[in-house]
Amino acid sequence: MSEVNQYISSNKDRFLSELLDLLRIPSISADSRYKEDVLKAAGFIKDRLIEAGADKAEVCETAGHPIVYGEKLVDSALPTVLVYGHYDVQPPDPLDLWDSPPFEPVIKETELHPQGAIFARGSCDDKGQVYMHVKAFEAMMETGELACNVKFIIEGEEEVGSENLETFLKDNTEMLSADVVLVSDTGIIANDVPSITVGLRGLSYVEVEVSGPNRDLHSGLYGGAVPNPINILAEMIASLKTEDQKINIPGFYDDVEILSTEERQEMAKAPFDLEEYKDSIGLSDVEGEEGYSSMERASIRPTLDVNGIWGGYTGEGAKTVIASKAYAKISMRLVPNQDPDKITELFARHFESIAPDSVSVKVTPHHGGQPAVTPTDSPAYQAASKAMETTFGKKPIPFRGGGSIPIVALFEQILGLKTVLMGFGLDSDAIHSPNEHYGVFNYFKGIETIPEFFKNFAEMSK
Ligand code: BES
Ligand code: MN
Ligand code: MN
Numbered sequence: 395m396s397e398v399n400q401y402i403s404s405n406k407d408r409f410l411s412e413l414l415d416l417l418r419i420p421s422i423s424a425d426s427r428y429k430e431d432v433l434k435a436a437g438f439i440k441d442r443l444i445e446a447g448a449d450k451a452e453v454c455e456t457a458g459h460p461i462v463y464g465e466k467l468v469d470s471a472l473p474t475v476l477v478y479g480h481y482d483v484q485p486p487d488p489l490d491l492w493d494s495p496p497f498e499p500v501i502k503e504t505e506l507h508p509q510g511a512i513f514a515r516g517s518c519d520d521k522g523q524v525y526m527h528v529k530a531f532e533a534m535m536e537t538g539e540l541a542c543n544v545k546f547i548i549e550g551e552e553e554v555g556s557e558n559l560e561t562f563l564k565d566n567t568e569m570l571s572a573d574v575v576l577v578s579d580t581g582i583i584a585n586d587v588p589s590i591t592v593g594l595r596g597l598s599y600v601e602v603e604v605s606g607p608n609r610d611l612h613s614g615l616y617g618g619a620v621p622n623p624i625n626i627l628a629e630m631i632a633s634l635k636t637e638d639q640k641i642n643i644p645g646f647y648d649d650v651e652i653l654s655t656e657e658r659q660e661m662a663k664a665p666f667d668l669e670e671y672k673d674s675i676g677l678s679d680v681e682g683e684e685g686y687s688s689m690e691r692a693s694i695r696p697t698l699d700v701n702g703i704w705g706g707y708t709g710e711g712a713k714t715v716i717a718s719k720a721y722a723k724i725s726m727r728l729v730p731n732q733d734p735d736k737i738t739e740l741f742a743r744h745f746e747s748i749a750p751d752s753v754s755v756k757v758t759p760h761h762g763g764q765p766a767v768t769p770t771d772s773p774a775y776q777a778a779s780k781a782m783e784t785t786f787g788k789k790p791i792p793f794r795g796g797g798s799i800p801i802v803a804l805f806e807q808i809l810g811l812k813t814v815l816m817g818f819g820l821d822s823d824a825i826h827s828p829n830e831h832y833g834v835f836n837y838f839k840g841i842e843t844i845p846e847f848f849k850n851f852a853e854m855s856k
Contacts, residue, residue, distance in 0.1 A: 396847045400527075402838070406605065408511075410501075410834070412442065413525045415501040416430075416481075417514040421521075423459055423482035423554045432550050436460045439548050442528050447535035451546070455619035459550030463569070466535070467543045473855040474543040475848065476811065478801065479579055483516035484826045501834065506585070506822055518832035519572070519650030519825035523578035523817060524548055526837060530844035539845060541852035545572055548630035549801075552579075558703045558802045563808040567582035573651035573855065574774040575805045576847065578755040578839045578840060580795055580817030585835060587599025587665055589599075590778055591815035593693065593794030594802055596728035596765035598737040602745060603756040611707075613714040621752035630748055630755075631722060634698055638684040641698045641726075643744045645735065651730040651745040653694055655744045661694070662687065664771040664793050674822055677710040693794040695726040698840075727796065734762030763800025768813050773854040778816045781846035785839055816847065 395403070402409070422428040432722040435452045443451035443464040451464030459482060467474075488495035488843050494500045501513035512522065527546070540672040547570065563570060580591040582680045596786040606623040607616070636642050653661075664687050672680060682691035691697075705720035709712040725802035726737055769775060770792050782790040795815075805811045824830045 398533050398539050399512045399842060401533045401537050402841055405529075405533075406838065410531045410837070411415050411527075413512070413522060413837065414514075416521050416524045416525060417512070418497055419483050420497045421516070421549050421673060422485050422548065424485055428458075432459045432482060436462050436550055439481055439524070439528070440464065442525075443473075443546060443605045446528055446532035448531075448546070454562065454698040456551075456562060458554075458558045459846055461550065461559065461562055462546065462548040463508040463566075464546040465544065466531070468540055469543070471854060473574075474545060474572040475851060476545045476547060476570060476575045476809075477527045477815075477833050477856045478549075478575055478805070479522045479527065481522065481524060482550040483519070484553050484617050486515045486828070488828060491623045493683055493829055502831075505833070506820060506833065507831070507833040510760045511823075512834065513829060513831045515625075517658040517830055518809070518819040518836075519830065520539070520552070520579045522837055523819065523840060524777060524834040524839035526578060526818070527844060530841045533538070533841065534845050534848060536837065539849070544848075545570065551600045552799070553808070555763070557761060559801055560804055563804060564613040565734070567656040568808060570809055572809070574772075575802075575811050575813040575853070576774075576778075577799065577802070577813055577815050578817045578844075579674075579729055579799055580797070580815045580820035581821055581823070582791065582817065582836075583664060583761065584790065584820065585833065585839075585851050586788070588782045588788055588790035589664070589793050590775070590782070590790045591687075591768075591817060592770055592792045593730070594695070594765060594815070595693070595796055595798050596732060596734050596798065596803075597761075597763045597798045598726040598728060599706040599723070599739065599760040599762060600738060600741055601723050602627070602721065603758070603762060604809070605718065605756070606752065607666075607716065607718050613716045614632075621714050621750065623753055624717055626750060626753055627703070627705070627720040627722060630745065631700055631703075636790050639682055640684075641696065642711045643740055644700075645740050646696070649733065650696060651694075652673075658690070658694075664689065664791050694729055696729050696732060697725075699725055699727075701725050711749075711820075713819070727798065728765050728766055730765050732765065734764060738762060739812035758846040761783065761800075763798050764803035764804070766799075766803075766813070767794075768815060772814075774811055774812065774814045774851060776815045777847050777854050779849045781843045784846050814847075816843070818843075
């Protein structure tokens with residue numbers, strides 16, 4: 395066993411208990427009531443980086459939640475790895491669907507995690523994966539095996555759109571100079587099917603409001619003679635997709651990257667079991683755009699989904715009312731070459747155009763993000779591939795993911811850096827959902843794989 399692995403295996407209990415301490419801090423970025431806890435989580439990461447051997451680590455203020463920056467520069471002749479992650483988490487709602495409290499981590503076995511999984515909000519997304527980097531760094535420092543310079547940028551606003559990170563990158567291009575960005579905030583196909591994410595979707599997110607009468611009306615006195623904003627909103631939303639599940643917004647597909655048959659055949663080699671997929675989420679059937687597989691629908695094709703819809707009376711019992719207003723939140727996942735601002739604009743224009751004269755509509759854009767594809771022919775990808783091959787005993791499969799990490803495109807635009815998405819979660823880990831968890835196996839696999847990456851990257855950059 396190598397010295398680093400020796401060090402990791404003799405410190406396992408502590409590595410796990412420290413992560414549990416981090417998971418106890420409810421760093422919910424979306425909810426201003428948790429501002430102090432967000433700050434506390436930032437301080438926690440900063441302190442652990444210093445303890446692990448960073449030359450410098452600081453909590454950098456922004457207009458929103460702070461960014462933790464840390465670094466260990468060994469030798470200017472060596473390549474530099476910029477590690478990115480986020481310490482903020484999604485709100486845990488709905489609370490009553492958790493089997494144990496979201497910020498009181500417990501370890502339980504599951505079918506896919508026979509070695510146990512840590513149940514807590516943020517365990518997989520992304521505190522558990524960020525902390526792998528902190529502990530891998532400690533292990534490399536303690537054994538004298540840190541083979542590259544390393545910089546850490548761990549933010550507290552990923553789950554709310556990374557709005558202040560862009561400015562931070564622009565203001566600190568010198569400090570953040572590096573050779574590659576390494577991110578563990580994605581997943582693998584299965585614990586015995588290692589993979590590396592090579593594509594992320596972009597995002598356009600809007601809120602819509604449909605206004606009818608100037609007040610809520612008695613549905614008997616007025617019903618049948620006036621526009622009902624909720625009915626109209628439902629009709630408008632229904633018209634946004636065609637029978638064969640194409641998105642019905644003029645121009646929406648104009649810039650969509652079309653993959654070649656060869657590329658699609660290559661992608662189809664990744665293992666995917668439709669029955670298992672349906673079973674795992676309790677569905678009797680799937681649906682989606684005609685002409686594409688489920689895997690393609692959730693990665694290389696754009697989507698439009700209602701994330702929330704409300705209006706009128708939703709309390710107990712029946713109230714006969716025609717609401718004055720109806721609302722919905724709508725997200726569109728985008729694929730390479732689609733521009734989020736352009737799509738938002740196309741959506742807004744179209745949505746306004748399909749509204750009947752009897753109502754008025756308002757479209758408010760929320761944060762968006764650009765799609766990203768990462769190369770597989772770079773030294774950094776090869777370093778990650780070889781690292782995973784060493785620790786999993788199998789060569790990882792490159793695959794495109796369906797989620798979004800908007801900052802990845804900006805690393806390239808602002809810092810000129812490519813990213814390697816070497817994540818260790820599973821789709822079944824329930825990120826953003828009740829009972830989020832992260833495999834103990836995955837946590838330690840990550841801690842073991844990261845030093846291999848550093849070693850390989852130094853070697854390949856020579
Ligand atoms: N880590 C996720 C994104 C992710 C998860 C990508 C799994 C690929 C595989 C990230 O924290 C996230 O949730 N991103 C948001 C976007 C953001 C703008 C709120 C998303 O994808 O909804
Ligand atoms: Mn994340
Ligand atoms: Mn997330």
